[in-house]
Amino acid sequence: MSEKNREGKRTARERLAVEREKQKSADKRRRTLIVGATVVGVLGVAAAIGVVAAEAGKDDGGEASGPVVAPSGAQGKDGLAIPVGEESARSTLTVWEDFRCPACKNFEQAYRPVIHELTEAGRLKVDYHLATIIDGNMGGTGSRTAANAAACAQDAGKFTAYHDVLYDNQPREVDDAFARTDKLIELAGKVDGLDTPAFRRCVTEGTHNAWVDKSATAFRTGGFTGTPTVLFGDKNIYADRSMTPAKLKRMVQDENK
Incomplete structure (x- = not known):
């Protein structure tokens, strides 16, 4: 060749x-x-x-050390529920939520007026449980830090008002702004009488962080698939595509007849 x-x-x-x-x-x-x-x-x-729960479910900050300090008035199994409304109310709504969760904000914006109306009328009690799945999914510690701040507001008797302020000022899901305690204290200024030295100390020291972690663990092991999980009795009404605020109101009224 x-x-x-x-x-x-x-x-x-x-x-x-x-x-x-x-x-x-x-x-x-x-x-x-x-x-x-x-x-x-x-x-x-x-x-x-709704926002799907992380498989691991732990935030980047890890588990908080120190004693588990429940906020004032916490109820339910292991004291993990923050109650809103009259104890004697015939209807109970159980809400698992995450302050960084966009779907939770959407639920709040749609259902807040009727929930406030029914709790203030003594017809509905809401048990709020705080989760931290966005910390696990997106990274950061804002879910836990905001939940701790909300628990601090519960100590001051201002949970409902501060709860609403957090959702009204929720950052974008990828923005971990709620990890900053100064931001959470700044938002407390929107609630009359909340921004006190005791509240600031509770927020900056993470007084309820271990309690929030315990609540987050209960969410992960409770068989829930995402936030918000909204239970009326045993039924997850958030998963019901036919559910509306008006329908929820009728359900509560029917139980109160």
Whole structure:
């Protein structure tokens, strides 16, 4: 075989090898795009039905050390519920929520007026349970820090008002602004009489952090799939696509007849 022919074959083999490498790279990019599109689709579904709980469920800050200090008036199993409304109310709503959770904010904006109306009328009691799944899903500590601040507001008898302020000023899900205690104290200024030295100390020292972690553990082990989880009796009404504030009001009125 002539030197010219050998050179031609070697050049052809080299071109073939280059083409194969290009094909491998194209296949790899295509697989990456398919996986990325799948993830986006899954997240879109999660946003529609509520924020899905992280499998690990622990925030980047880890478990808080120190004693478990429940906020004033906490009730329920292990003292993990913050009650709002009359104890004698015939209807009870159990809400698992995360202050960084966009779906929780959507629920609050839609149902807050009727919930306030029914609790103030003595017809409904709401047991609020605080979770930290966005810390686990997105990273950060804002869910826990805000939950601790809300528990501090409960100590001051201002939970409901501060609870509403936190949702009205919720940062974007990827923004861990609630991890800053100065931000949480600033928001306390929107609630008459809340911004006191005792409240500031409770927030900055993380007085209820271990209690929040215990509540978050109860959420992870309770078989719940995401926040908000809103139980009327044993029924998760948030998962009921036909549920509306007006329908919830009728359900409570029926129980109070």
